[in-house]
Amino acid sequence: MELVRVDVPFRFEIGTAAGVHHTRSLLFVRVVAAESEGWGECAALGEGTAVDPPMVDVEEAAVTRGVRRLIDASAARGGELPAELEMAQLFGSAPVDRMLAAMFEMAVADAELRLAGRSLAxxxxxxxxxxxxxxxxxxxxxxxxxxxxxxxxxxxxxxxxxxxxxxxxxxxxxxxxxxxxxxxxxxxxxxxxxxxxxxxxxxxxxxxxxxxxxxxxxxxxxxxxxxxxxxxxxxxxxxxxxxxxxxxxxxxxxxxxxxxxxxxxxxxxxxxxxxxxxxxxxxxxxxxxxxxxxxxxxxxxxxxxxxxxxxxxxxxxxxxxxxxxxxxxxxxxxxxxxxxxxxxxxxVPEGPGVGAWPDVPVLGGPDAPRRWFPTTYT
Ligand SMILES: [Mg+2]
Incomplete structure (x- = not known):
């Protein structure tokens, strides 16, 4: 698995009664399996809201437990990724966990759909x-x-x-x-x-x-x-x-x-x-x-x-x-x-997977930290 973060400026300030957003910090997770690969996007905003965690909290939770849970779930399945349908139950019910679940579910769904040659629709x-x-x-x-x-x-x-x-x-x-x-x-x-x-x-x-x-x-x-x-x-x-x-x-x-x-x-x-x-x-x-x-x-x-x-x-x-x-x-x-x-x-996109993958060379720039979490199953 890989976590990739990139900051993209908003075209204009996004002002709400709850605050102003200047930059969109984007966080992606990439899941690489033997036969397929998929990407998920974290929706959390850099600043968070009254009820939604900021992106850094979701990122930290992804590093400290999200990645581990998917690896453990895969190990329990003999190295196979869990099915998309099973993903939500791997995570808890706190706001950070629901954001994590959505991001990892998207990545696993994407890998599953690409392998099957089907669109999400x-x-x-x-x-x-x-x-x-x-x-x-x-x-x-x-x-x-x-x-x-x-x-x-x-x-x-x-x-x-x-x-x-x-x-x-x-x-x-x-x-x-x-x-x-x-x-x-x-x-x-x-x-x-x-x-x-x-x-x-x-x-x-x-x-x-x-x-x-x-x-x-x-x-x-x-x-x-x-x-x-x-x-x-x-x-x-x-x-x-x-x-x-x-x-x-x-x-x-x-x-x-x-x-x-x-x-x-x-x-x-x-x-x-x-x-x-x-x-x-x-x-x-x-x-x-x-x-x-x-x-x-x-x-x-x-x-x-x-x-x-x-x-x-x-x-x-x-x-x-x-x-x-x-x-x-x-x-x-x-x-x-x-x-x-x-x-x-x-x-609605008709190609295989959830949507278009992030442009990896762009994400690989100096402003985009990438972290690998390699796993082997024995
Ligand atoms: Mg609203």
Missing amino acids: TALEVGPGYGTLPVGAAVGIPPGHDLAILREQVAVAVAGGAARLRMKIAPGWDREPVGAVRADHPDLVLQVDANGAYRMEDADRLGELAAFDVLCVEQPLPPADLMAHTELARRMPLPICLDESLSSPRRVLDALRNESCAMACLKPARLGGLRATRVAHAACAAAGVPVFVGGFFEAGLGRASNLALAARLAQDAAGLVGDLSDPASYLEWDPCGYPPVREGWVS
Whole structure:
């Protein structure tokens, strides 16, 4: 096994109510077996969030126990890699473990799929009509709360065909910018994401955003308080979509049981990977809660995995437009590459594996530490 890390600058600062991201620290795991090889991408951001560990924590856990667990599991199978289906159970339920599980599951799935000559979409049984998906865009809070920068970024996203726009809001940055975007784009599907920055006392203020025909308010209150979202949902004329609150498969069930949200953003890396996300999605579908697949500004490999998964989830139940934009739209360069997004639509990759592998010569540069964890079985 090999762990490879590379830092890629964002094209522009990504501002949220929770902080500003300047650089995307990418971490990849490469699993080399006798007959096959696969890559997985860690979704954790350099800075982490209230509920998501920073990349360095996942990297440390990968070194101290993730690699060991996969080696032990392979040894127990006579040197064979575990099946992708078995991967999630090798890891625990802490946030770091779920991120690890998602990354290692992706690598093992990739190796398995390449050996079989199948795409992830084929393995997920994505059927006709779901091979092409609409792509949404997200815009952050611009530096200095500059309305002109926001309007320009939205204009670029809309010109690129974005089927939906998710814009970040925070106290002091809500009615005016949302009103400006709505005035510029009367027909745009628009949702706002507060990243937990508001309080119950802000219910009326948030409710005023209904005047701008906003689809939903994402994560208005801090992640821990599901019951407060349940109460806010009763007070506010806009649907609530939860994101950070859905920090584990169990929390998804809690949110559904308490009617804390009318919509849900499911992030596969946060939930523990492909299998865990499908289980959470089935619960949402049964409760009539539409879902979109959210991301962490991944490179092309992680995004390709989310893309195939989103196709399968859309087939299982009608959902919302997901975060499936081209990484090149937010990263200075994408070491993996991604299918072209044309007029707001992207095609699910059909080649063997999860997606395009990272460009190894690029990753081998001086800024990209690579660590080998060799193993032999006797
Ligand atoms: Mg969000």
